[in-house]
Amino acid sequence: MELRDIEAFVAVAEELHFGRAAARLRISQPPLSNRIRQLEADLKVQLFVRNTRNVTLTDAGARLLIPALKVLNQLNLTRAAAESIRTGEEGRVRLGFAGASSQRSLPLLSRAVRLAHPGIELELQSQTYVYTAIEKLVAGSLDLAFSRLPSNHPQLESRVIEVEEIICAVPDSHPLAQQGEVRLSDLRNEDFVSLPEDQGSILQATMFALCVTAGFRPRLTQIAPDSATVLALVAAGVGVTITLSSVTPAQNVGVAYLPIIDAEPNHMFATLAWRKDDQSPALRKVLAISEQALPTPDLSEFKNNPFMIGIGLE
Incomplete structure (x- = not known):
């Protein structure tokens, strides 16, 4: 059984007229009649009672119409899904x-x-x-x-x-927090909290580059898996860090965020x-x-x- 056989059966069952069903399927009537006879032979049941005046469904035909309609409905859903995928809607x-x-x-x-x-x-x-x-x-x-x-x-x-400013985060109790801004040299003797080197963070690499340019290598005391954890550790007084303006909402308590006036780049x-x-x-x-x-x-x-x-x- 092929899908075209099911479509032919449903068309005749709904039209109860071979001529109208053939027109609906855009084929001539003789091939449609042959298809229905072949389907009946394959299923070993009679689907229609035909005479010169009308066509009616047999009991077997009426019972098979429901699953046949379900098959065609699933086919239509599949076609619609394929169209949605093709156009990007799904x-x-x-x-x-x-x-x-x-x-x-x-x-x-x-x-x-x-x-x-x-x-x-x-x-x-x-x-x-x-x-x-x-x-x-x-x-x-x-x-x-x-x-x-x-x-x-x-x-x-x-x-x-988004444009992000490169800034310094220090504990709000730190003396630097009162300055309102910092220079990189102010961080020379500070403990740093950092993202891991092996995660491929440009922020982490930029922090190291800025410090080295200023003449020192940051002294790492704690590595954290993400920026939110880094800032939580800063708030806890573990150390300072260089971060971005976009991540400041991750820690609003216990941290002072300061512009770095000599950072290059600074964004x-x-x-x-x-x-x-x-x-x-x-x-x-x-x-x-x-x-x-x-x-x-x-x-x-x-x-x-x-x-x-x-x-x-x-």
Whole structure:
């Protein structure tokens, strides 16, 4: 039995007329009559009573009509699902992010996608720092990732969604907290809390680079798995850290956030990154929604920032 046989049976059962059923199926009547006879032979039951004036369903035909309609309904649902997937109304987008740094952007994007395209599933992968995200995007195990510049891999494309100030976090009881601002040299003799080196965090690498440029290597006393934990340890008095303005809401108690007046660079740039050759319709829908939910800020004043080199900012 083939689907066309079921479609032929349902058409005749609903029309109770071979001519009208043939027109509905856009075939001539003789092939339709042959198809019904062959179906009856295959099933070993008579489906219709035919005479020169009318066509009626047999009891067997009436009983088989219900499951036949279910089959065609499932077929139509399958076709509709395939069309939704083709157009991007349904699908899956695997999105990588890293902890506190995405706590503003991730909810905004997730909510916008859910409202505009409820058939698209965002599969979230946490603790995906920049270098890990780049590796996963290139390998095809991620479709989209919150990242930071520079993400100038030749296979990737990215768009800036937020400008982040590089700042210092100290316990609010620390003498530096009263200064209102710090220089990197003020941190020379401080204990530091840091993200792990092996997670591929640009923030962690930038902290080390800034300190080395200032003539010292940060003295690490505690490693934490994410920015929220880093800031909680700072609040507990374990040490200081260099962090970003975007993660400050993760710890509002016990921490003083201070601008670093001699940091160069003094800003970083959060981005969305994806593969250039990824033609997924669902991804394209998410990227379009992201431009509304997370618009690109004005970057004109940052064109000389080292992180912007190579992205063509005019």
